[in-house]
Amino acid sequence: MTSEATAMSSVMWKVKMVGLGVVAFSVSVELLWRLLRRLKTPTTLNEVLFFPSEVACMEHIFSPASPNSHCCPLPHGEETSFARLLRFVLSASSSLDLCLFSFCNMDLSRAVLYLHRKKITIRVLVDKDYSIITGSQVGALRRAGICVRHVGRYVHMHHKFALVDGRRLITGSLNWTLAAVQSNAENVLVTEEPRLVQPFVREFRRLWADNEPSQNGPKGEQNEAHKLGDSQGEKK
């Protein structure tokens, strides 16, 4: 090999090594940048809603195409805390599990019935005593064919949580009543953080299994539907 060829080979080797170094460096920088971006832009849903919510018409949630086509005298199209709560409930695409001390709110009941008509699997656990108070929507849910079980083992089944598609948790101080939404200082957390969601999934499973109608004597859940109130008043 001539000395010219040796020199050329040496130069090419250096060029290759430098090129390799540059490629390794740029790939490392890009990977680091992507990881840092992932660290800095959390994708897990974590949101808090506070109440009382401004009193507004919720028609735009149920009929986005024609929100003003009815004669409701309330402000229209407002994105209130309650509107956001309704949207979270309506975001269910496969299942909705409700575990509620009190369920009297007619807009929330309308949302649940709407999901039921869309073939979303719905299970409802309610407090035994509060499921029969004036204004309870539990009777309407049962009549529509939604599976409802009541919990009578505790002084109060005081939970107020919903699980959307088994991975989105809605929970807080807010009972699902009109008074709580419009008149009380309340909070609702919405989260997809697995370490918060999964314990609630297990708690729902436990309560659902523990309150199977066959375990509560001869009165099945469907047979008890007639005992449940469905009038329009409301009591906290």
Place this chain on the structure above:
Amino acid sequence: MTSEATAMSSVMWKVKMVGLGVVAFSVSVELLWRLLRRLKTPTTLNEVLFFPSEVACMEHIFSPASPNSHCCPLPHGEETSFARLLRFVLSASSSLDLCLFSFCNMDLSRAVLYLHRKKITIRVLVDKDYSIITGSQVGALRRAGICVRHVGRYVHMHHKFALVDGRRLITGSLNWTLAAVQSNAENVLVTEEPRLVQPFVREFRRLWADNEPSQNGPKGEQNEAHKLGDSQGEKK
């Protein structure tokens, strides 16, 4: 320069480049590994407690050195949900902000008074009506010199949350009563996730400012202390 010197120089250059490549590669791998570990091992506290809690003596929480030195007939040393809740409250090292619909639980009151004696800054917001129910601990807190403000603007100030050192949130369905702890199905979330904690910090600040005694007429918070109940019964 001789051809031997040129060859040596070329070899050394190659060695340097390879060495540089190895160092760059190892640094990149280490950085990636550290970042991945940070992604996969979440350090943010996220925990859920469920109630009712097993009935047990809480003396080991307050007197870890001599938990059995008193004559409480209940099981001792049990790590129940309530024991864990007490520990979270007692973990405050600088401040404790309470925003509670009802505060009748004597163990929780004892924990708050203990923190007050340790010079932890404590602020308490309570519902105007529920602060005077039978069994309310609000009077005891005031008499100890703890700053309490009542919220009367809403039908109910229905929150049940605590902020420990402004960065740890304790919230859920659980009112701070004995009945809730021992007899109800309840939940408490404990989290340090900033996107959940910060809205509650702002809500507390807002309610605290809105309910400054001077804004509520001539009756200051200290002057109203005599109106507040402090008997030992309990009402949910």
